[in-house]
Amino acid sequence: MDFEQLKQDVIAYSKTIGIDKIGFASASPFEELKQRLIQQQQLNYQSGFEESDIEKRTNPQLLLPGAKSIIAIALAYPSKLKNAPLSKRGERRGIFCRASWGQDYHLVLRDRLQKLEAYLIEKLPDIEVKSMVDTGELSDRAVSERAGIGWSGKNCAIITPEFGSYVYLGEIITNVPFPPDQPIEDQCGSCTKCIDVCPTGALIQGGQLDSKKCIAFLTQTKGFLPEEYRDKIGNRIYGCDTCQTVCPKNKGMDFHNHPEMEPDPELVKPLLTPLLTISNRDFKEKYGIMSGSWRGKKPLQRNAILALAHFKEASAIPDLIGVMKDDPRPVLRGTAAWSLGKIGGDGVGEAIEKAMQREKDEEVLHEMNRGLELLAQKKE
Known part of the structure; x- marks a missing residue:
């Protein structure tokens, strides 16, 4: 043949x-x-x-x-x-990576x-x-x-x-022996822009990736995010595009060849505060079609809480207090307490102390104490 x-x-x-x-x-x-x-x-x-x-x-x-x-x-x-x-004060938005x-x-x-x-x-x-x-x-x-x-x-x-x-x-x-094509020669040259700007230093010379440091991976984990990475998440809800957006080879690259891939701007740049209390049904209806929903809503809600801390969004304080007090999931209660400490504001310390009185989870209590420490640092 x-x-x-x-x-x-x-x-x-x-x-x-x-x-x-x-x-x-x-x-x-x-x-x-x-x-x-x-x-x-x-x-x-x-x-x-x-x-x-x-x-x-x-x-x-x-x-x-x-x-x-x-x-x-x-x-x-x-x-x-x-x-x-637009993301603006009182209406802060997160971002899903382009691949989702x-x-x-x-x-x-x-x-x-x-x-x-x-x-x-x-x-x-x-x-x-x-x-x-x-x-x-x-x-x-x-x-x-x-x-x-x-x-x-x-x-x-x-x-x-x-x-x-x-x-x-x-x-x-x-099992068909198709004639092979030739690989393309590496064209990165001496450029190291992606390595230089990686927020967590996950990219290593020689084309290696420490996946456990990569924000794209971190946004998909389900537990408490290590504190050393929380400030580096920014407003990312799922994934990270930094090493792609800085690449000179991506300049001007924007292709809309497939209708299925066209993004809904309200979904890929969602308002953060409504994400905190979205129901399972609404989450599946809105986000279930996206690859970024595969881990469920909890990691995305945790990331939304961290994004509100990133913005120091004072208007979200009542919602974050509500999560800290009433959410059944320890990761969200604890992350909300830490984020409240980052944002600060009148009554935040009292709200954390009050929530501590009935909190039983040790990890959450640790995050609440960290929230109080962050508030104290603001007063120094």
């Missing part, structure tokens, strides 16, 4: 179903990646969200025996909001991959395929780099010449 012609047919078809870029790679083991992952594991840089079995992350044969090649795809997503609402705008990208990419799989099966009924997006075993970044989608930047994102790093990635492993 003429696999080069089949490859060209697949490329042509991919354009008709809304795939912005496609590349082909061999399915040989990712030996260099394996060594990097072992090192990351030894340094405790991993987030815990990724596949823990390094062999599965680096050997496609374990996922599809007889694998010969991998088809990598990329879909560009928007980087700019149209009619973005619009419909959950897992669903969008799976739709494209399923259509591509159906096309391949129609052409070759005996073909074997296995597709994955983000949560699969393979490293999307390593596959995309090998397939010539882009190079792996110092911000630990795939950077494409056409769309910058604002792309979602997915892949199909197959």
